[in-house]
Amino acid sequence: xxxxxxxxxxxxxxxxxxxxxxxxxxxxxxxxxxxxxxxxxxxxxxxxxxxxxxxxxxxxxxxxxxxx
Numbered sequence: 001x002x003x004x005x006x007x008x009x010x011x012x013x014x015x016x017x018x019x020x021x022x023x024x025x026x027x028x029x030x031x032x033x034x035x036x037x038x039x040x041x042x043x044x045x046x047x048x049x050x051x052x053x054x055x056x057x058x059x060x061x062x063x064x065x066x067x068x
Contacts, residue, residue, distance in 0.1 A: 020057035
């Protein structure tokens with residue numbers, strides 16, 4: 001899994017569920033982990049290569065308590 005200490009918070013609204021956004025600029029993939037399989041299948045590179053080229057995934061915080 002990505003080193004979460006170096007990820008940046010894009011949106012935080014309190015306690016909730018967090019997701020990671022794939023750092024590839026043309027990818028809209030969000031998940032709890034950016035898997036090696038995702039990187040290989042969708043970007044034809046290893047996860048370490050993807051992160052070295054585009055940076056670490058961005059952590060997105062979701063607060064389901066605010067949804068009505």
